[in-house]
Each structure stands twice: as C-alpha cells, then as structure tokens.
Amino acid sequence: MSDNIFSEEKQACTALARRKHWIDNLRWVTVMLVLLYHVIYFFNNKGVFGGIGGFGDGPQYQDVVMYILYPWFMPLLFLLAGIGSRYALDKHSDKDWFKARTRKLLVPATIGLLAFQWMTGYFNTHVAGNDVLAAVPQPVKYFLWAFSGIGPLWFVQDLWLFSLLLLLVRKIDGNGRFYNWCGKMAEGKLDVGWLILLGVLFWIGERALVFNPRPESLDGLYNLYKPFFYLIPFLLGYFVFANDKVQSAVRKAWIPLMFFAVACGTLLTVTTFGQDNTLPQYLCKPLNCIYGWLMCLAMMGWFAACFDRTGKFAGYMTRSSYGIYIVHYLVVASLGYMMKIHTTLPPVAIYVILTVAVFTLSPLLNEAISRIPFLRWCILGKKRH
Numbered sequence: 001m002s003d004n005i006f007s008e009e010k011q012a013c014t015a016l017a018r019r020k021h022w023i024d025n026l027r028w029v030t031v032m033l034v035l036l037y038h039v040i041y042f043f044n045n046k047g048v049f050g051g052i053g054g055f056g057d058g059p060q061y062q063d064v065v066m067y068i069l070y071p072w073f074m075p076l077l078f079l080l081a082g083i084g085s086r087y088a089l090d091k092h093s094d095k096d097w098f099k100a101r102t103r104k105l106l107v108p109a110t111i112g113l114l115a116f117q118w119m120t121g122y123f124n125t126h127v128a129g130n131d132v133l134a135a136v137p138q139p140v141k142y143f144l145w146a147f148s149g150i151g152p153l154w155f156v157q158d159l160w161l162f163s164l165l166l167l168l169v170r171k172i173d174g175n176g177r178f179y180n181w182c183g184k185m186a187e188g189k190l191d192v193g194w195l196i197l198l199g200v201l202f203w204i205g206e207r208a209l210v211f212n213p214r215p216e217s218l219d220g221l222y223n224l225y226k227p228f229f230y231l232i233p234f235l236l237g238y239f240v241f242a243n244d245k246v247q248s249a250v251r252k253a254w255i256p257l258m259f260f261a262v263a264c265g266t267l268l269t270v271t272t273f274g275q276d277n278t279l280p281q282y283l284c285k286p287l288n289c290i291y292g293w294l295m296c297l298a299m300m301g302w303f304a305a306c307f308d309r310t311g312k313f314a315g316y317m318t319r320s321s322y323g324i325y326i327v328h329y330l331v332v333a334s335l336g337y338m339m340k341i342h343t344t345l346p347p348v349a350i351y352v353i354l355t356v357a358v359f360t361l362s363p364l365l366n367e368a369i370s371r372i373p374f375l376r377w378c379i380l381g382k383k384r385h
Contacts, residue, residue: 020247022308025079026299028321030073034152035328035358037073039351040065042336047137047276049220052127052340055347059274062351067269067277071292072299074155075202079296081159083235085166086179089354094167104381105160108326110152111144111378116327116369122147123333151329161227162234169235183243192253192297195246198236199293205229206289209280223280233296247304254301261294323366323380331358331365 044063054060058180060188088097089186113121125133133141150157173179208228213219242247250257268287275282282288335357339350369375376382 018290020304020308021310022303023080023083023313024310024318025307025314026303027077028314029303029316030077030080030299031321031325032359033069033073034077034325035332035362036355037065037069038329038332039153039336039355039358042332042354043340043347043350046274048278050124050127052337054353062274064269067273068265070277071265071268071283071288072295075292076296076299077228078159078162079233079237079241079300081162082234082239083242084237085163085234086238086242091169092172097161098167101160101163103250103383104158104322105163107377108379108381109150109156109160112224112326112381113149113153115280115375116330116379117149117151118142118146119149119151120151120330120333121145121147123330123337124148124151127333127337151333152325156326158225158227158230160366162231166235166238178241179242183245183278186227192249194242195249195297196294198240199289201232201236201295203284203286203289205232206284209283211280241300247300250297250301251304252301254298254305257294257298257301261291261298264291264294320363320366323370323382324362326380327365327369328358328362331361376381 039063042050042051043054043060044051044066045057045060046063046066048066054063087096092100125145125148133144136144170176205226205228209223209226210219213223241250264287268285268291271287272282272285276284277288332354336350336354339345339353343350345353366380369379370382373384377384
C-alpha cells in the first residue's frame with residue numbers, strides 16, 4: 001500500500017516538474033498585451049472598426065502600439081492553445097476534454113452574453129451612435145446588446161470551433177501518424193529555417209480573407225473571426241510546436257529570431273503608419289506576414305529560454321488571465337466612452353486613467369464574479385463550486 005502511495009507521489013512530482021511554465025507565462029503576458037492594445041485601439045484614428053475615434057485628425061503616435069501588436073499577438077494565443085490542447089489530450093479522453101472546453105469556452109460565449117456582455121454591447125451601440133437603436137423595442141434591444149457585446153469573445157468562439165474540428169482530425173488521424181511524423185522531422189538536426197518557412201501558411205491564411213467585403217453580407221464578420229487564418233496556428237501548435245525538439249530549436253535561436261522580427265516590425269510600422277492595419281489588403285502584405293510569424297517564433301523562444309519558472313504572481317496570472325480577458329472590455333468600452341464623450345479631460349489623462357483602470361478593475365471584476373457560483377459558470381466558464 002505504501003509503495004503505491006510513494007509511486008503516485010513520484011508520478012505527481014514528475015508531472016509537476018515537466019510543466020512548462022514558459023507557456024503559461026507567455027499566455028498571460030500576451031493577454032495583458034491585449035488589454036493594452038484595446039486601450040489604444042479604442043481611441044485610434046486610423047479607421048479601424050469598433051473604436052470611438054481619435055482626438056483630432058493629426059497623427060496619433062501612440063497608435064504605433066497597434067502596428068506592433070496586431071500582426072502576431074492573437075495568432076500566438078491560438079498557437080499556444082494548440083500546444084495546450086495537445087498536452088491536455090495526452091492526459092484526458094476526448095470526451096472529457098471537449099466537455100471541459102465547452103464549459104470554459106462555449107458557455108461564456110453564449111449564456112455569458114446574456115448575463116454579462118450585454119453591458120459591453122450597450123456601450124458599443126452608444127459608440128456607434130446614440131440613436132442607433134432608438135426605434136427598437138426594449139426587449140429586442142437587450143438581445144441586440146448581447147450580440148453586440150461579443151467583442152473579444154470572438155476568440156473564445158473560434159477556439160471552441162477549432163476544438164470541435166480537432167476532435168474530427170484526431171478521428172481521421174486515429175494513430176497519431178501526422179503528429180508522429182512532425183516529431184520525427186525534429187529528431188535529426190533541426191534547422192530553424194524550416195520553422196520560418198512555415199510562415200508561408202501564415203500568408204496563405206491572410207490571403208483567404210475577403211478583400212472587398214459586401215456591406216449586405218457576412219463578409220465583414222468572416223474577416224473579424226478569420227477562422228481559416230487562425231486555424232493554421234492552432235493546428236501548428238498542436239502538431240508541430242508541441243514537440244520538445246521544435247521548442248528547443250526556437251529556444252536556441254530566440255536572439256536572432258527576435259532581432260529580425262524587430263527589424264521587420266520597425267520597417268513595417270515606418271512604411272505603413274497611418275493605414276488601417278486590420279484591412280485584408282494590409283494583412284496579406286508579405287512584410288506583415290513575415291513580421292507576424294517571426295514574432296510568434298521569437299516570443300516562444302524568448303520565454304522558453306528566459307521565463308520557464310513561476311512564482312506567486314505568475315501562478316495567479318496563469319489562473320486568472322482567462323477571466324481577465326473575458327471581462328476587460330466592459331471596462332474599456334464603458335469608461336472610455338464616458339471619458340471621451342462626457343468629460344473634457346486631455347487625451348493623455350484619458351489614456352492614463354483607462355490604462356490603470358483596465359489593469360486594476362478587470363482583475364477585481366474577475367475575482368468578484370469568481371465568487372458567485374452561477375455567474376462564475378456562465379460568465380467565466382468555471383465550475384459552479
């Protein structure tokens with residue numbers, strides 16, 4: 001009996017030792033960058049859809065944050081989700097894993113819209129114009145607010161869909177031959193060059209967007225969700241970057257990868273600043289795709305080399321970053337709207353106040369909701385107890 005206990009303890013310690021904290025750290029750091037991005041995006045004057053508009057027609061150099069982050073931070077989150085899905089499915093059955101995925105992803109992205117995100121939608125419709133729903137009956141307004149409140153939850157909806165597709169892929173590749181083949185490619189002398197060449201898939205994904213969306217169609221919604229584009233890094237994470245040899249390759253090459261990524265990003269920003277950096281025509285530019293892919297590789301390599309450790313704060317952020325992501329845009333939309341429309345604060349003060357607010361109120365909102373059984377389930381996708 002005691003031998004079994006010691007054996008179980010040894011297995012638990014081994015599993016803990018193998019946990020790759022750099023993946024956790026990179027995920028929550030990227031989520032924090034999403035928060036910063038949305039503060040800048042909300043007041044951009046580059047024509048990016050969804051914000052309230054800038055502070056005049058002149059150049060807003062703070063918008064450079066959008067050019068730096070947008071090409072890579074969401075693809076990186078999908079890539080990390082693919083890696084995490086591989087590790088989770090090694091430990092859990094497909095049924096148990098997908099059940100947990102549905103609770104964590106689909107519940108907040110559906111029921112959570114009615115319970116919480118409708119408030120975000122309320123402010124989004126006011127950003128679009130005070131009279132945009134003036135003639136709509138109140139009950140209908142509520143459901144329109146809920147739909148408009150999807151906001152950043154498009155990421156969650158995409159991820160649930162990709163999880164469903166992954167189960168189908170696993171059924172087709174029942175023996176895991178493709179994953180094993182990807183692993184065998186990394187067994188020999190792995191040249192990071194072939195990982196860089198995978199960036200061609202990045203470009204192909206951007207080319208799949210609708211370049212001239214029709215106003216009366218769902219083209220604009222497709223370009224927002226970018227399902228084909230984001231599916232690519234998700235599957236690359238699952239099949240390629242979950243391999244230890246591949247992670248080792250980017251870890252060893254992180255310095256040159258970061259150097260060339262920063263160089264490409266600088267050139268991209270200098271030559272395109274002022275353009276709408278979310279248009280398909282912009283996103284499919286070769287330089288945008290090269291920069292975005294190199295940054296994904298460089299960030300993974302950097303964190304694998306330098307941040308594969310944890311502590312109390314990192315552990316807290318690992319547990320809480322998803323909830324913070326779910327609730328943060330309400331802070332951005334509500335406070336940003338009220339300061340822009342109903343105050344005469346200078347732009348610098350507005351940016352500072354909103355930045356401080358989103359990084360403090362979002363965790364507090366997450367903590368408060370986490371303590372209410374029903375709300376923690378429907379808004380954050382956590383178990384009710």
